[in-house]
Amino acid sequence: MQNITSAAGSGWLGMRTRWDKPSVGLYVLLALAAIVVPICNLLIPENSALHISTYTVTLLGKYLCYALLALAVDVIWGYCGILSLGHGAFFALGGYAMGMYLMRQIGDRGMYANPLLPDFMVFLNWSELPWYWHGVNHFAFAMLLVFVVPGLLAYVFGSLAFRSRVTGVYLSIITQALTYALMLAFFRNAFGFGGNNGLTDFKDILGFNLQHDGTRIVLYLLSIAALVGGYALSRKIVTSKFGRVVIAIRDAESRARFMGYRVDHYKVWLFVFSALLAAVAGALYVPQVGIINPGEFSPLNSIEIVIWVAIGGRGTLYGAVIGALLVNYAKTWFTAAFPEVWLFALGALFVLVTLFLPKGIAGLLATKKQALTFLSGKKNDSQENESKKIAGENS
């Protein structure tokens, strides 16, 4: 049994799959951002024009978390046609797990100076820590929760939904219901997660002060690392045979089932993977923005993620990242310059993209490239490359 990569001498082509052009472009861009931003923030003096403020660094870190979240949605929506309108739930759960750890780190530095109970529990006259708050003061355990809680929820929810063959708009609606139900639960004070104020007033993480520039830079770099890692892993999954089965399921579910693929298993595991990406994004988001509250569960937030992916171009992975970064940058700019116009602008953007760019910005980039190569008479060349690329994906 010889591996085909070596059998056909197509190892090089196999490499192309993982290192295709847009992915390389994205990696280079993120690597640059990982080098330039810390230098401009830490080494260049504040009065210089090249200085990047810590506020901007935090903002960039936030965008990167959103990009990872958009990636999570693209993996299931773009490749498997599962339109989740509740992915904010997994993001928020990851965020809450991180928030609980940060909350316990405050210790007696809170307003009420209670060494054990977080402020909101003292305020509610609780005398002891609820059982589920035990252990989260250990970083490793809290990180375990970041993965286990959203992962388990995704598994249970996915198993129930996909086994009973809930698809299309019905699935979208129950994902909305899921995140809405969680939002209502987290709003309640008795639920034990700070009610509508959520968790905030964080002081430090692993002993490092969250307000320090250095800590901020490290969190920013971790966000880049998570995005790169999440992207590489997603790319590996969608270019494997698993990825091709998932595309087959997207386009003809019953045909794939008839071929002997257990469609529900494929969907559930892809859904769990996607939920974990979202959870990691949430866990990195919370220490950077300094707060997590039930608003993150709001259905509107989840719908916005889908808009980022649609604008960036679904089913490409890099499109989702571009979409999340651009739309959020636009949001920051608009909400500062014309706050009342933002929602209209977002709506208009969504409508325009749907009408004129059904494949999003990624589709625009692809057609532009085709036009350019055509003009420069390299059409045959690029076609050959294209077929080589597909050959690479086979191996």
Place this chain on the structure above:
Amino acid sequence: MSLLQSARQLVRRDAAVASADYQRLLDLTKGVILYVEGVTVSFDGFKALNNLSLYIPDGQLRCIIGANGAGKTTLMDVITGKTRPDTGQVYFGQVINLLELSEPEIAEIGIGRKFQKPSVFEPLSVFQNLELAMKADKSVWASLRTKLTGEQFDRIHQVLYTIGLTEQSEQLAGALSHGQKQWLEIGMLLISDPKLLLVDEPVAGMTAQETERTAELLKSLAGERSVVVVEHDMEFVRSLDAPVTVLHQGSVLAEGSMDEVQANQAVIEVYLGGAE
């Protein structure tokens, strides 16, 4: 270790059926691969199949013809488990009772069916379509880790050659012509190694040239496996040069070579409306 393995075998629910067991059971000692005996199917009193009996010898190419409503598609549905008959028996070889198996199980034990409308996975290449259809461990974990072995690679290329799509190997299936899609779908059935291939109206909508190639393809497939073709197009059936079964109102009207069947008085009456 072996305890662990048997435990794994027990909890594995990815594969629809343990196919190896059925392969062993397929008993062809009498040289007949498919027995359909006394099958009746009625829909609200209308008898789509009426006490129909049919035997397909192992390795034969058989054509089934008949007017609309003669029961051709219903017969296919019964064999593939989509429709359950009211009475009658359907056996695959000597021992496998098809009426006890579910649709995916029947597909798994080696009965492949090509539907009228081509259903290939359009965003995937021809090669990838065949890869997905290939007999392999189809569980999630296996798909994540699997790489094509040299043998599998050769097998795909062999099928590509058989269906005449070697040059289109890297093309997206969505970009193929109607005829090419039909061939690809036949290829997708072939690569899963069926013992019995059911082909429903393969040349509908094809050009004359494509029809000719399809006939050659189907003829080349018989022998190693049995092929049942359902078709309207008499020219095409004649070009297949195979035994023909004529269905009429849910039962077999005549059986024999194309010439014999066309000379048969009952067939002439039915087809020409019994005007004489």
